[in-house]
Amino acid sequence: MAQFMTLPEAVAQNLNSGDTAAFEGFTHLIPHASAHEAIRQGIKDLTLVRMTPDVVYDQLIGVGAVRKLIFSYAGNPGVGLLRRLRDSVENGWPNRIEIEEHSHAAMANAYEAGAAGLPFATFRGYKGAGLANVNSNIRSVTCPFTGEELAAVPAIRPDVSFIHAQKADRKGNVLIEGIVGVQKEAVLAAKRSIVTVEEIVDDLSAHPNACVLPGWTVTAICLVPGGAHPSYAHGYYSRDNASYIAWDKIAAERGTFIAWIKDNVLDAKPEDFADRIKHLRSAA
Amino acid sequence: MSETDFTPNEMMTIAASRALKNTDVCFVGIGAPSAACNIARLTHAPDVTLIYESGTIGTAPTVLPLSIGDGELCDTAVTTVSVPEMFRYWLQGGRVTVGFLGAAQIDRFGNINTTVIGDYEHPKTRLPGGGGAPEIASSCGEIFITLKQSRRAMVDKIDFFTSFGHGEGGDHRERLGITTKGPTLMVTDLAVWKPDPVTREFTVVSLHPGVTREMVQAECGWTVRFAEAVEETPAPTGIELKTLRDLNARTKAAHSGGKSGEAA
Numbered sequence: 001m002a003q004f005m006t007l008p009e010a011v012a013q014n015l016n017s018g019d020t021a022a023f024e025g026f027t028h029l030i031p032h033a034s035a036h037e038a039i040r041q042g043i044k045d046l047t048l049v050r051m052t053p054d055v056v057y058d059q060l061i062g063v064g065a066v067r068k069l070i071f072s073y074a075g076n077p078g079v080g081l082l083r084r085l086r087d088s089v090e091n092g093w094p095n096r097i098e099i100e101e102h103s104h105a106a107m108a109n110a111y112e113a114g115a116a117g118l119p120f121a122t123f124r125g126y127k128g129a130g131l132a133n134v135n136s137n138i139r140s141v142t143c144p145f146t147g148e149e150l151a152a153v154p155a156i157r158p159d160v161s162f163i164h165a166q167k168a169d170r171k172g173n174v175l176i177e178g179i180v181g182v183q184k185e186a187v188l189a190a191k192r193s194i195v196t197v198e199e200i201v202d203d204l205s206a207h208p209n210a211c212v213l214p215g216w217t218v219t220a221i222c223l224v225p226g227g228a229h230p231s232y233a234h235g236y237y238s239r240d241n242a243s244y245i246a247w248d249k250i251a252a253e254r255g256t257f258i259a260w261i262k263d264n265v266l267d268a269k270p271e272d273f274a275d276r277i278k279h280l281r282s283a284a
Numbered sequence: 285m286s287e288t289d290f291t292p293n294e295m296m297t298i299a300a301s302r303a304l305k306n307t308d309v310c311f312v313g314i315g316a317p318s319a320a321c322n323i324a325r326l327t328h329a330p331d332v333t334l335i336y337e338s339g340t341i342g343t344a345p346t347v348l349p350l351s352i353g354d355g356e357l358c359d360t361a362v363t364t365v366s367v368p369e370m371f372r373y374w375l376q377g378g379r380v381t382v383g384f385l386g387a388a389q390i391d392r393f394g395n396i397n398t399t400v401i402g403d404y405e406h407p408k409t410r411l412p413g414g415g416g417a418p419e420i421a422s423s424c425g426e427i428f429i430t431l432k433q434s435r436r437a438m439v440d441k442i443d444f445f446t447s448f449g450h451g452e453g454g455d456h457r458e459r460l461g462i463t464t465k466g467p468t469l470m471v472t473d474l475a476v477w478k479p480d481p482v483t484r485e486f487t488v489v490s491l492h493p494g495v496t497r498e499m500v501q502a503e504c505g506w507t508v509r510f511a512e513a514v515e516e517t518p519a520p521t522g523i524e525l526k527t528l529r530d531l532n533a534r535t536k537a538a539h540s541g542g543k544s545g546e547a548a
Contacts, residue, residue, distance in 0.1 A: 027351045051367065127462050128422070
């Protein structure tokens with residue numbers, strides 16, 4: 001059953017150095033506040049999983065918290081490449097991370113297999129694709145009914161998944177709205193899960209078919225308004241595209257990156273996120 | 285800029301937009317494809333179904349999204365599904381007629397690299413990777429590609445096969461058991477290209493107004509083949525240009541909003 005606690009408590013109790021962790025969000029609802037708390041607590045040696053690692057994974061990689069990255073698209077969407085990731089892969093700074101690279105279809109299927117309790121996922125994919133030659137976890141199975149050869153990848157089973165959601169009720173049931181991405185699967189596939197929310201309410205007022213994670217599927221819930229910034233929370237605040245564009249310059253040099261991390265992460269706290277989204281609040 | 289005066293980029297976007305039909309269901313790549321697809325929707329193909337891999341189906345944004353998951357896409361969509369459902373039911377299920385992709389690096393057979401420049405293990409430049417592209421390339425009915433020409437982008441041999449086009453040409457797709465058409469159209473800032481029916485090598489079928497064969501060759505890393513009858517791409521119409529410029533102006537205004545990145 002979900003426990004309500006502060007974000008520093010939730011990270012301290014559930015995330016350990018050496019864990020496999022997913023901070024999921026598909027452009028929308030990216031759990032920035034949780035990742036920053038992990039950086040502040042000095043967590044190291046992580047195997048990070050995410051379909052679309054963007055600026056927050058650039059930050060985790062840049063501070064040296066990451067040993068291995070399992071992913072399918074690593075970029076700052078619409079802006080460019082991840083410069084801290086590049087510095088790690090191309091120059092080994094601050095350490096050379098190990099890469100396990102997939103396609104989106106593979107990752108989405110692998111999360112679903114994890115949520116479904118299956119050991120692997122199968123799908124029609126990777127035909128003619130070079131990734132199959134460089135990733136030994138991309139294999140194939142033959143359909144026992146038709147004989148068709150299909151791609152196979154291992155299920156994703158994180159030690160802990162972090163997501164951000166719009167709201168939780170007082171029993172810990174969580175509502176996710178808008179672009180729901182792969183977060184439900186990421187939580188159900190993980191051994192432990194931390195959900196930061198914009199608000200805690202008496203009644204979720206959810207549509208009967210809404211994307212709701214029952215409280216008993218979640219380990220901890222933390223109230224962190226603005227906790228997705230500069231990503232967004234549908235119905236609460238819009239995506240801070242200007243910050244994503246600015247990140248390209250901040251991450252370009254090690255020095256500006258280190259200074260930014262000190263000012264915005266190490267010397268900050270989860271409560272600061274509420275201020276960062278004030279100018280992005282939507283009318284909804 | 286007057287209605288008859290247009291940039292090569294505008295010509296590229298507009299020529300690419302003309303390829304989409306009103307009945308198409310199109311999986312939209314970010315960047316140049318996104319602009320072309322939305323110009324199609326705002327001009328000759330108002331009922332085209334645009335799908336972004338974030339799960340938004342039938343979206344109709346008023347500004348171009350910066351990412352594939354901007355809230356605008358969800359707000360204006362017919363429905364928004366989870367990412368696993370997007371890739372399983374909709375893409376793999378064979379419900380998408382056209383995949384519209386950009387490319388960091390491409391060869392004459394429409395094979396695309398967005399993974400690395402240089403060796404995979406020790407890359408000179410680590411690019412974002414394939415994202416949805418490997419399965420978009422094999423699951424969509426056909427693939428349209430749009431990119432700005434340069435010798436860096438259009439190369440004799442790509443460094444990595446992120447998504448498979450026509451492979452080594454000919455019937456290579458069939459030999460791998462891929463049943464979809466693959467790349468059937470490439471629109472650059474200089475020309476419109478289609479694959480040769482037999483070799484599958486991209487061949488210039490139309491030059492944009494004012495563009496010469498030499499100009500196309502100068503910005504392409506392989507020896508360019510031209511169709512027997514090379515036509516001139518019709519210039520953008522006034523309405524096409526106005527629609528594109530208005531969309532770009534709205535987009536620019538929307539993306540520069542908010543404070544500049546104190547807390548990315």
